[in-house]
Structure formats: C-alpha cells, structure tokens
Amino acid sequence: MQTLQDPSLLRQACFIDGRWEAAGEGVITVTNPSTGAVVGTVPKASREATRAAILAAQAALPAWSARPAKERAAILRRWYDLIVANADDLARILTAEMGKPFPEARGEILYGAAFFEWFAEEAKRVAGETFPAPVADKRMMAIRQPIGVCAAITPWNFPMAMIPRKAAPAIAAGCTMVLKPASATPFSALALADLAERAGLPAGVFSVVTGAASVVGEELVTSPIVRKVTFTGSTEVGRELMAKAAGTIKKVSLELGGNAPLIVFDDASLEVAVQGAVASKFRNAGQTCVCANRIYVQDGIYDAFVERFAEVVSALKVGDGFEAGVEQGPLIDEAGVAKVEDHVADALAKGARIVTGGRRHALGGTFYEPTVLAEATAQMRISREETFGPVAPIFRFAEEKEVVALANDTEFGLAAYFFTQDLKRMWRVGEALEFGIVGVNAGITAYEGAPFGGVKASGIGREGSRHGIEEFLELKYLCLGDIN
Numbered sequence: 001m002q003t004l005q006d007p008s009l010l011r012q013a014c015f016i017d018g019r020w021e022a023a024g025e026g027v028i029t030v031t032n033p034s035t036g037a038v039v040g041t042v043p044k045a046s047r048e049a050t051r052a053a054i055l056a057a058q059a060a061l062p063a064w065s066a067r068p069a070k071e072r073a074a075i076l077r078r079w080y081d082l083i084v085a086n087a088d089d090l091a092r093i094l095t096a097e098m099g100k101p102f103p104e105a106r107g108e109i110l111y112g113a114a115f116f117e118w119f120a121e122e123a124k125r126v127a128g129e130t131f132p133a134p135v136a137d138k139r140m141m142a143i144r145q146p147i148g149v150c151a152a153i154t155p156w157n158f159p160m161a162m163i164p165r166k167a168a169p170a171i172a173a174g175c176t177m178v179l180k181p182a183s184a185t186p187f188s189a190l191a192l193a194d195l196a197e198r199a200g201l202p203a204g205v206f207s208v209v210t211g212a213a214s215v216v217g218e219e220l221v222t223s224p225i226v227r228k229v230t231f232t233g234s235t236e237v238g239r240e241l242m243a244k245a246a247g248t249i250k251k252v253s254l255e256l257g258g259n260a261p262l263i264v265f266d267d268a269s270l271e272v273a274v275q276g277a278v279a280s281k282f283r284n285a286g287q288t289c290v291c292a293n294r295i296y297v298q299d300g301i302y303d304a305f306v307e308r309f310a311e312v313v314s315a316l317k318v319g320d321g322f323e324a325g326v327e328q329g330p331l332i333d334e335a336g337v338a339k340v341e342d343h344v345a346d347a348l349a350k351g352a353r354i355v356t357g358g359r360r361h362a363l364g365g366t367f368y369e370p371t372v373l374a375e376a377t378a379q380m381r382i383s384r385e386e387t388f389g390p391v392a393p394i395f396r397f398a399e400e401k402e403v404v405a406l407a408n409d410t411e412f413g414l415a416a417y418f419f420t421q422d423l424k425r426m427w428r429v430g431e432a433l434e435f436g437i438v439g440v441n442a443g444i445t446a447y448e449g450a451p452f453g454g455v456k457a458s459g460i461g462r463e464g465s466r467h468g469i470e471e472f473l474e475l476k477y478l479c480l481g482d483i484n
C-alpha cells in the first residue's frame with residue numbers, strides 16, 4: 001500500500017468500548033486485489049467479544065441519548081472534519097483493500113463524510129408534535145426518541161459510504177451502534193473508528209467488530225439487546241437476516257441487490273446517454289448495487305449507441321487503482337470474476353455478440369476487460385441476475401410500453417435510468433418504473449440529501465436525506481390528563 005501520512009490510521013484490531021482489542025479466535029488476512037499483497041490482518045472476534053461490544057453500547061446509550069442534540073451534532077461535525085482532513089490516507093486504505101482507482105476512492109471518502117455533515121444538522125431537527133385533544137382536560141403530543149442499540153452489517157464495495165450512511169443517522173439520533181464490516185474491507189471501518197475516537201465520541205457509542213459473519217453477524221442479529229439491524233448487502237443474505245431478526249422483533253433496514261435497467265429512447269441525446277451509461281455501468285468496475293445491469297436501446301438509435309458506447313468503453317484504462325489514469329480496477333475476488341465469466345458465456349451461447357472485451361484482462365489476477373455485448377435477450381442469465389462486474393448487455397426494443405414492461409420484469413427494484421428529451425415521457429416512464437431510485441438523463445444519482453433505497457427484493461427503508469434518521473427513531477405518544 002502507498003505510504004500513509006498517518007500510519008496510525010491502519011488499525012489491525014477491533015474497536016470495542018473505546019479500546020483497541022487485537023485478540024481474537026485467529027485472524028483474517030486482507031490482501032490487495034490488484035497485487036495480491038497482504039495489506040494487514042484483523043482479529044476474528046469471538047461471540048463473547050461481540051457480546052461485550054453490545055453490552056458496551058447498551059451501557060453508553062443512556063448518557064449518549066441524553067446528550068443535547070447540539071452536542072451530538074458537534075461531535076459528528078468534528079468526525080466529518082477529520083475524515084476530510086485525512087481523505088488521502090483513507091483513500092489509500094480503501095484502494096489497497098478494495099481495489100478501486102484512487103480518485104474514485106477519494107470521491108467515496110468525501111461522499112461518505114457528507115453523511116456525517118448532513119446528519120450533524122439533522123440531529124438538531126428531530127422534532128415532536130402536539131395535536132388537539134378530544135376533551136378539555138387532556139393535552140396530547142408525540143415525541144421522537146432513539147430506537148436504542150443498533151447493529152450495522154455492511155458490504156465490501158463502498159465501505160466508506162455504506163458505514164457513514166448508517167452510523168451517522170443512528171448516532172445523530174442518539175442511538176449507539178455495533179458494526180460488523182465486510183471481511184474484505186475492514187480497515188476502512190477501523191480507520192473511521194479511529195477518527196471517531198479523535199472526534200470525542202464517547203466509548204461504547206460506536207464499536208467495530210471484525211470477524212466471521214456466522215459468529216459476529218449471528219450474535220448481532222439475535223441479541224435481545226439490539227433493537228435495530230441495518231444491513232447492506234446481497235438479497236439472499238438480507239432475507240436470512242430479516243428472518244433471524246424476527247426472533248426478537250427487531251426493526252430492520254435492508255439495502256439489497258439490484259438489477260437496474262437503463263433505457264435509451266430514440267429522442268435521447270446520444271452523448272448524454274452514452275456517458276451516463278458508462279458512468280452507471282463501469283463505476284467501481286460494475287460492483288455497485290445501482291449499476292445499470294441491462295441496457296435497453298430503442299431501434300432508431302440502437303446502432304449509433306452501440307458504436308459510440310463501445311468506443312468509450314474500449315478506451316477505459318484498466319489497472320492497479322494506484323496507477324495514474326486508471327479508470328477500472330480489479331474485481332474483488334475470484335468468485336466475482338467467475339460470475340462475470342458465467343454471465344458472458346451464457347449470453348454468447350444464447351446469441352449475444354461481443355462488441356468489445358469479453359474476457360479476463362491481460363493483467364491477470366481478477367482484472368476483467370470492460371465488456372459490451374449486443375443482441376442480448378431476456379432469456380440470458382445476465383438479464384435476470386445481478387452481474388456485479390464490468391459487462392454491459394445491450395437489448396433492442398421498439399415501443400415505450402414494451403420496454404417499461406421489460407424493465408419492471410425483475411424481482412429487484414433498486415435503481416433504474418432512462419434517457420429522453422420528452423417531458424411527457426419523463427413523467428410517464430418515471431412514474432411507471434417500479435424502482436426506489438430513478439435517474440433521468442443521469443447515470444449517477446448518489447447524494448447524501450436524497451432518499452436511497454429500493455422496493456421489492458431490493459430492500460426496506462431509506463438511507464440519507466431527512467428520511468434517513470427516521471429509521472433510528474421511535475415515535476412515542478404522550479397523553480396528559482387532569483390538566484384543568
């Protein structure tokens with residue numbers, strides 16, 4: 001990994017109750033997906049260590065939830081300032097453990113930091129309400145209170161955005177949190193904990209426990225002390241966690257998988273559509289839950305789009321995320337490459353045509369060529385499953401009603417995109433698409449002030465925006481009698 005300006009940010013220990021705990025039942029070794037070099041190791045925490053973190057969160061809850069919101073806000077703001085001040089080092093850690101190009105990693109750091117900035121302000125706006133009583137001697141109101149001890153379980157693809165998107169609103173609301181990060185990218189999470197400590201977050205309010213999902217995750221999701229589970233990851237794991245959380249009637253927020261359609265209508269601006277499709281599909285090497293997974297192009301613009309899109313895609317520079325000018329890094333692991341290869345082979349066997357790419361990159365390892373497939377059809381696996389890699393299948397369509405039906409024909413409902421210059425079509429199609437996020441003439445929609453989340457098998461709840469803090473609050477009805 002590139003030398004850190006502040007090497008102390010690379011923490012190889014769990015952060016539990018304000019202490020760095022290096023002990024565990026073995027270690028997890030983290031390697032750089034670009035080079036295979038060892039980045040470091042983190043403990044495989046035990047069930048007992050996980051329980052200790054939960055108990056610490058429970059112990060810290062009364063004082064933290066009683067802190068005036070303005071004081072909680074000030075600490076979150078300091079956390080934000082520290083992340084921004086250390087953005088280069090945090091990006092070095094992220095690129096080393098996840099592989100994404102350094103500029104993209106730095107962008108993620110600032111995007112993640114913005115959730116602390118946003119929810120530092122939202123902390124001061126958690127208001128209650130009064131409402132007219134039906135009788136003269138009563139007064140009635142509702143107050144919002146923190147839900148309690150929360151558990152967060154996050155994925156490897158955007159660790160420096162997913163963790164802040166959960167920790168910031170929870171802590172702003174007065175909750176405490178225990179986080180289990182993905183085992184592939186623990187150092188980003190631990191660096192965030194280090195900066196929380198420097199920001200003055202009290203011990204126990206935010207703990208990070210690394211280790212096996214079956215041990216740490218299991219304890220978090222089944223503990224009766226934990227009142228809320230917020231999860232980002234695959235739909236299959238989310239389904240499992242939701243079922244387990246039912247045992248103790250926990251509230252859950254689930255940000256799950258996707259299968260985003262991206263539609264280009266004849267009247268679209270060709271260059272806007274091409275650039276939007278490249279940005280949506282190839283950000284993070286396609287390892288993004290909101291990536292365009294299916295690209296539908298209307299007959300009249302199909303040939304021009306395929307030609308221009310493939311021209312831009314074939315020019316994407318692939319390499320180690322630390323190399324200047326690199327636009328696409330490696331996939332996270334061999335399993336990710338295998339899934340991409342399966343999808344490409346299946347598509348070719350069913351009639352797709354390679355326009356560019358279509359094989360592992362000459363760099364070896366888990367690098368894969370940015371790929372465009374034409375003549376894709378609904379019978380292909382790539383149409384029904386989330387590829388999570390740099391492969392763009394292009395489907396041809398004739399009519400608007402036909403393509404909206406095709407776009408909606410999926411169990412998922414996270415993000416969708418379409419390109420048109422027709423205002424009436426923007427409303428018709430925007431309202432007809434069954435997704436939580438719809439980009440119109442835009443391939444990237446991420447913003448901390450906007451509600452992020454999906455419908456159907458893509459999850460439950462919203463993160464970011466003023467709505468994001470509601471996920472960590474309970475509404476209590478207070479009825480005051482005998483007033484007169």
Ligand SMILES: NC(=O)C1=CN([C@@H]2O[C@H](COP(=O)(O)OP(=O)(O)OC[C@H]3O[C@@H](n4cnc5c(N)ncnc54)[C@H](O)[C@@H]3O)[C@@H](O)[C@H]2O)C=CC1
Nearest residue numbers: 154155156181182213217218233234237255256257258289
């Ligand atoms: N909707 C969204 O905002 C996002 C969704 N994702 C989805 O996540 C997937 C890729 O990320 P991955 O980390 O591979 O997902 P994953 O679902 O395999 O793992 C996500 C997290 O859950 C943990 N986990 C796995 N099995 C568990 C269990 N039985 N109990 C408790 N914890 C468990 C993992 O250790 C990791 O920390 C893709 O399907 C992608 O679409 C990823 C990022 C954002």
Ligand SMILES: O=C(O)[C@H](O)CS(=O)(=O)O
Nearest residue numbers: 157158161288289290446
């Ligand atoms: O993991 C993801 O896909 C992120 O949630 C996408 S975004 O928030 O950066 O758009």
